Amino acid sequence: MHFQLPATTISLLLFTVTLTTLLLLPTPTLARHDVHDDPADVTADTAEPDSYGNSNSNKYVSKCDKNPLSALTFQLSGNNLRWPCESTKNIYVQSGRYVPRNVIVTRAQLRRDDAFVALPRYKQGVPFTLGRVQLKKGQCIAKIAPYPCWAIQEEGNCQALQSVVDIAVDPNGLLWALDVGLVNTLEQPIRRCGPKIVAINTADNKVVKSIDLKDLVTAESRLQFIVVDYSRDKKPFVYVADAGARSILVYDIAYSKSYRIVLPKATAPTTDVLYMALTSAPDGTSTLFFTYLSSPRLYSIRGQYLRVGQGAGSIVDVGAKPYGKQMVLLGADGGTNLFFRYKGENDIYMWNSETCFKASNLQDVQHGGDCRLSTQVLPGHKRFMWALESNFHDFISERTGCNGASIVLHPVARECDD
Secondary structure (H helix, E strand, C coil), rough: CCCCCCCCCCCCHHHHHHHHHHHCCCCCCCCCCECCCCCCHHCCCCCCCCCHHHHCCCCCCCCCCCCCCCCHHHCCCCCCCCCCCHHHHHHHHCCCCCHHHHCCCCCCEEEEEEEEEEEECCCCCCCCCCCEEEECCCCCCEEEEECCCCHHHHHCCCCCCEEEEEECCCCCCCCEEEEEEECCCCCCCCECCCCCCCCCCCCCCEEEEEEECCCCCCCCCCCCCCCCEEEECCCCEEEEECCCEEEEEECCCCEEEEEECCCCHCCCCCCCCEEEEEECCCCCCEEEEECCCCCCCEEEHHHHCCCEEEEEEEEEEEECCCCHEEEEEEEECCCEEEEEECCCCCCCEEEEECCCCCCCEEEEEEECCCCEEEEEEEEEEEEEEEEEEEHHHHHHCCCCCCCCCEEEEEEECCCCCC
């Protein structure tokens, strides 16, 4: 099934040629992303990227400074959306299709000077569910624009996006959006459309593919996260966490084949949140790490097994979570480092997945505050690792007030010791 914007006529041939061209591009070697003591002290536009051979060295390249983050801290808010005109905004407000306090950013992807963001329709009044923010240094409050356009955001139109809960941008510049098709999930859930994955080429902002997931889901399915992987022969694959059905869904983009990897019952004491993050070794070997929030252990499976639908006997018990705490897996750096925090805590930890999973091998890379919790750590803009934080816990319990959720995107940085 090829997705087309309602007001745009693009031939099937053009879609096929565009997608094929993109998918056959060589996957570039990603530069290593660092956690810095002082992000503002690094001008990454002129910095030489590190080789992936050094991806496991946790080096810090700049000195401590008392004001390291202000120029690269971006506040995101449902009150700061980019509208085509004031009259359109007024129409949305009057019709109830725009309720600023009900808008929240939960996931992001960075590419060059752009942040692509997911704004799930957890509550009514979210005018668009996929957005873009231009990251301009010194711009504290950033406006969120619908991406790639307004036409693709229409609620109730199954050719458009209904509720994007996660996104992934691959090395070839394709943005993959996981649309669950279910809106108002924190109020009165409404099934608008079936779940799908939509791929957008960020170079020209054109939709190049839509994947219908109806044959992969069950009545118990709850799709939560998406990861994109490339095989050694440059073939793309998409992995989706299905927490409700205790599965990882695999879709082979090149051959339009799909698999459901059913996880052993031991991995899921309860089917709450199924976190996952992909690492890549210097030799190109990929590994998907996953865990349920309530599970006491972390698990993994090699990409080579996922890509052929081989789940039985391929899942590795990585180890017990430190101190018996529930762990929120936040992301990876494109190499072998994983980032996480403990439930209810905002300190961010980094673990090199080529070492044993134990407390002594964890590095505390950021001390968090009391107001917000990190929902994601991701590589990108100016070669930093970035953290997306919000008071999501207040948002779901209706404690954010008139201004809505407090959301911040900033580089991950260690505090200086006094």
